[in-house]
Amino acid sequence: MAAIPERVHLTMQVNGEAAPVSFAPYKTLLEVLREDLGLTGTKHGCELGECGACTVLVDGQPVLSCLALALECGGRAIETIEGVQRGPELHPLQAAFADCGGSQCGYCTPGVIMTAKALLARNPAPTRDEIREATAGNLCRCTGYQQITEAIESAATLLRAERT
Amino acid sequence: MLRLPWFEYRSPRSVAEAVKILAGEGPQAMLVAGGTDLLPNMKRRHQSPKVLVSLRAVDELRKLNGSYGAGLTLAEVVAHPGTPGALRHAAAQVATAQIRNMGTLGGNLCLDTRCTYYNQTEEWRKAIDYCLKKDGSVCWVATASKRCVAVSSTDTAPALIALDAKVTLVGPGGEREIPVESLYNNDGIDYLSRKPDEVLSAIVIPSSWKSVYWKLRRRGSFDFPLLGVAAALKMDGDVVADARIALGAVASRPFRIEKAGEFLKGKRLTDEVIAEAATLVANRAKPMDNTDMDLYWRKEVADDFAGYALKELRGDDMGAIRLRTARYLPG
Ligand SMILES: Cc1cc2nc3c(=O)[nH]c(=O)nc-3n(C[C@H](O)[C@H](O)[C@H](O)COP(=O)(O)OP(=O)(O)OC[C@H]3O[C@@H](n4cnc5c(N)ncnc54)[C@H](O)[C@@H]3O)c2cc1C
Ligand code: FES
Ligand code: FES
Numbered sequence: 413m414a415a416i417p418e419r420v421h422l423t424m425q426v427n428g429e430a431a432p433v434s435f436a437p438y439k440t441l442l443e444v445l446r447e448d449l450g451l452t453g454t455k456h457g458c459e460l461g462e463c464g465a466c467t468v469l470v471d472g473q474p475v476l477s478c479l480a481l482a483l484e485c486g487g488r489a490i491e492t493i494e495g496v497q498r499g500p501e502l503h504p505l506q507a508a509f510a511d512c513g514g515s516q517c518g519y520c521t522p523g524v525i526m527t528a529k530a531l532l533a534r535n536p537a538p539t540r541d542e543i544r545e546a547t548a549g550n551l552c553r554c555t556g557y558q559q560i561t562e563a564i565e566s567a568a569t570l571l572r573a574e575r576t
Numbered sequence: 577m578l579r580l581p582w583f584e585y586r587s588p589r590s591v592a593e594a595v596k597i598l599a600g601e602g603p604q605a606m607l608v609a610g611g612t613d614l615l616p617n618m619k620r621r622h623q624s625p626k627v628l629v630s631l632r633a634v635d636e637l638r639k640l641n642g643s644y645g646a647g648l649t650l651a652e653v654v655a656h657p658g659t660p661g662a663l664r665h666a667a668a669q670v671a672t673a674q675i676r677n678m679g680t681l682g683g684n685l686c687l688d689t690r691c692t693y694y695n696q697t698e699e700w701r702k703a704i705d706y707c708l709k710k711d712g713s714v715c716w717v718a719t720a721s722k723r724c725v726a727v728s729s730t731d732t733a734p735a736l737i738a739l740d741a742k743v744t745l746v747g748p749g750g751e752r753e754i755p756v757e758s759l760y761n762n763d764g765i766d767y768l769s770r771k772p773d774e775v776l777s778a779i780v781i782p783s784s785w786k787s788v789y790w791k792l793r794r795r796g797s798f799d800f801p802l803l804g805v806a807a808a809l810k811m812d813g814d815v816v817a818d819a820r821i822a823l824g825a826v827a828s829r830p831f832r833i834e835k836a837g838e839f840l841k842g843k844r845l846t847d848e849v850i851a852e853a854a855t856l857v858a859n860r861a862k863p864m865d866n867t868d869m870d871l872y873w874r875k876e877v878a879d880d881f882a883g884y885a886l887k888e889l890r891g892d893d894m895g896a897i898r899l900r901t902a903r904y905l906p907g
Contacts, residue, residue: 438580440615459578460616461675462798473677479615480678481608483585484632527674548797549672 422486426451427495433482441485442466442477445492453493453522457551464550467523468492474527474549493522496529504570505529505563514563516554524550528564536572540565578619578697583628591636591746591775594629598773599748601627607775609637609647610679612671613687621698622688622710631775637682643744643778646682650732653681661906662735662787662806669791669904670731672798682776685733685743685756689726689764689828690800691717691866709764717866725864726764727825729800733760734824735789737832738806741781747774757822760829767828784810785820788888788906790881792825794868796903801825802869803861803878807885809840816840821853821882826863826874833860836882845890854882 423432435448445451457465459478466478469491496503515521531546543564588594606625608614617623637647650667693707693716706712708724715721736756744753787808793799804824810817819840824830836856843849858879865871888894
């Protein structure tokens with residue numbers, strides 16, 4: 413058996429920029445984002461796939477970074493909450509979460525916003541049921557979900573207005 | 577922190593190459609597809625393979641033409657317009673949207689069995705002196721049991737059994753095709769008849785069945801099945817020409833209830849016929865007390881769920897009950 417390499421070196425596309433990174437091969441994408449790239453916006457919840465706090469977009473799709481091997485992410489496009497804002501301005505989703513009370517303690521928020529961003533990219537006018545279905549993999553212990561659904565609905569309206 | 581243990585990572589490009597690595601490395605190697613079952617298990621030290629053989633770069637496992645490649649994600653299986661009812665209902669109710677974007681059909685079929693005394697962190701398991709399934713000598717669910725009673729918790733397996741599907745296994749000696757039901761042993765530890773050096777490559781599903789899958793779980797997402805009922809029918813007018821019913825999450829393997837299928841043949845789906853078939857199904861549901869929810873309840877609702885499945889196949893609108901029991905509406 414070949415010796416296990418001490419470290420893996422690869423380059424991921426993180427929030428639109430090439431991010432060369434070197435890490436121990438057993439690390440998850442969540443661990444590499446937080447510990448090696450200093451991007452602590454993505455939250456570390458259950459580490460077992462049971463909460464959705466660690467949701468990021470990989471090639472545009474919401475996935476759980478706690479269950480993704482970082483060494484399988486070379487060359488892939490990773491989007492985290494740090495990449496969402498538009499320069500000094502909040503993204504409409506971020507603004508709507510603040511305005512609607514969609515974020516209380518805030519721990520689930522980055523994961524929910526990434527999930528919602530992918531939903532609105534493929535469905536600009538989702539119904540409430542479609543929003544609930546898309547975010548059913550993101551647990552929130554504070555809001556009771558109603559404000560989250562309203563925030564996503566209101567952001568969808570803002571984003572549609574921008575397009576016209 | 578739940579860190580993964582160290583492993584050597586291999587990324588074959590073909591099934592043949594994957595089989596070669598498995599055969600060469602022996603039991604210290606394990607396949608990983610989406611990783612949504614294996615990685616949590618490795619974090620809890622249920623499995624600590626020295627070599628991880630990733631199927632991610634094996635493109636031939638992602639084909640969808642006539643047969644379903646084992647490497648298709650559950651989201652892809654749900655989105656495919658030709659996916660039969662029972663398989664679509666089952667795949668759509670696995671875990672969460674994020675996990676369905678990652679987890680594969682092959683990984684779902686090979687899912688490790690589950691138990692309240694097993695799916696716990698290393699520290700927790702150590703505190704009870706482990707259990708029969710891993711590192712211990714006693715089954716804490718049935719202390720007199722010589723056999724591990726961990727539960728088969730795959731949603732798609734009962735659906736595929738009802739659909740009379742077959743899986744292809746590729747090993748060093750070539751390929752073999754077996755019915756999905758024969759992939760499983762009724763043993764919580766040695767739960768698959770797949771040999772350690774075989775790759776499950778594809779699933780072939782005959783298209784002639786009308787089918788549904790019903791799942792019992794506590795929440796409308798995340799939760800593993802506490803009971804799964806899959807039913808498939810061939811109709812001749814309003815008479816049942818052929819019927820296959822399978823149960824999941826009530827034993828260490830998913831299995832078919834031949835008696836219920838035989839009973840339905842040649843009959844019209846009246847309320848009485850459905851009730852009697854549902855009783856035949858429920859008689860075979862003998863779950864152990866090692867998942868979420870009361871054991872009593874899981875047994876109590878088995879005939880109801882079998883009845884719901886058959887009524888839906890009869891054409892009744894079961895939407896309200898679907899929403900109430902599982903917060904799921906087939907699209
Ligand atoms: C929070 C949570 C909830 C879940 N809920 C459900 C649920 O409701 N229902 C359900 O069924 N599952 C559930 N799962 C389990 C899992 O996500 C799914 O079963 C998924 O489909 C597994 O596929 P995978 O590709 O991720 O498997 P992996 O984790 O990659 O592999 C699982 C097992 O299969 C083996 N394997 C994978 N591919 C092959 C192949 N081609 N040939 C041979 N062996 C192979 C692996 O070696 C491993 O032993 C849940 C998981 C989590 C974390
Ligand atoms: S931290 Fe990934 S799902 Fe909870
Ligand atoms: S805002 Fe606190 S968990 Fe959602």
